[in-house]
Amino acid sequence: MTITDSDAAIPEPRRSLEVSQTGAASAIRAIYERRAIRTYDDRPISREDVELVLDAAIHAPSAVNCQPWAFVVIQEREALARYAKEGTQLLLDEPLAVEVVESGLPDMDRLRQMASGPDFELFHGAPALVVIYATSADGVPDCFLAAQNLMLASWTLGLGTCPIGLARPLFNRAEVKKELGVSPEWTCALPIAIGWPDAAAAPTSRRPAQVAWK
Numbered sequence: 001m002t003i004t005d006s007d008a009a010i011p012e013p014r015r016s017l018e019v020s021q022t023g024a025a026s027a028i029r030a031i032y033e034r035r036a037i038r039t040y041d042d043r044p045i046s047r048e049d050v051e052l053v054l055d056a057a058i059h060a061p062s063a064v065n066c067q068p069w070a071f072v073v074i075q076e077r078e079a080l081a082r083y084a085k086e087g088t089q090l091l092l093d094e095p096l097a098v099e100v101v102e103s104g105l106p107d108m109d110r111l112r113q114m115a116s117g118p119d120f121e122l123f124h125g126a127p128a129l130v131v132i133y134a135t136s137a138d139g140v141p142d143c144f145l146a147a148q149n150l151m152l153a154s155w156t157l158g159l160g161t162c163p164i165g166l167a168r169p170l171f172n173r174a175e176v177k178k179e180l181g182v183s184p185e186w187t188c189a190l191p192i193a194i195g196w197p198d199a200a201a202a203p204t205s206r207r208p209a210q211v212a213w214k
């Protein structure tokens with residue numbers, strides 16, 4: 001997968017995001033209503049919808065507009081099941097990769113215990129996974145902005161998403177990058193499960209913003 005500067009273009013929106021299946025037409029509503037979705041129904045996502053949310057992703061801001069991102073869309077059921085299994089095994093077997101340790105997850109022991117249970121599925125049974133790769137050494141923060149755009153646009157369409165930080169070590173493995181046809185130099189920033197929600201997710205809490213005024 002090689003994207004060069006000659007591929008760059010001033011993009012036209014693909015379709016108005018005002019067309020909403022949830023009624024969450026405004027960005028602010030999507031921000032407040034989006035939840036990490038962990039149960040999906042079996043319906044596949046259309047190519048058009050995947051392209052739409054990827055288009056929203058690439059409208060994220062990036063440092064000096066360098067757009068240091070690339071996306072792999074995995075929809076083959078067999079591949080998803082295999083990666084979910086391999087990613088879980090990696091989580092259980094290997095010393096925690098630095099990105100998992102640094103993710104600040106509160107209780108990795110509890111998480112590993114959960115991952116070893118029979119009902120655990122790393123991608124929550126989603127029909128698709130979008131893996132965002134940073135194509136430059138310092139591109140990961142820009143990829144997170146793209147990830148948020150993708151998740152908010154998905155929500156506006158009625159699609160659910162869940163970031164799967166626990167799968168980053170898997171998608172940073174040399175053999176997996178090779179299989180996906182991505183450069184060995186790229187860093188997996190964030191895999192995101194995506195699909196039609198099976199049930200509404202419970203609201204989640206937020207601590208008040210810590211703010212210093214000067």
Ligand SMILES: Cc1cc2nc3c(=O)[nH]c(=O)nc-3n(C[C@H](O)[C@H](O)[C@H](O)COP(=O)(O)O)c2cc1C
Pocket residue numbers: 034035036037038162163164165166167190201204
């Ligand atoms: C960088 C990052 C990594 C995450 N990794 C996982 C993950 O591996 N599995 C999972 O189920 N949720 C994951 N999440 C989702 C968070 O648990 C979720 O966003 C958080 O609990 C708040 O819930 P909300 O998004 O519904 O508000 C991740 C979120 C972020 C931002």
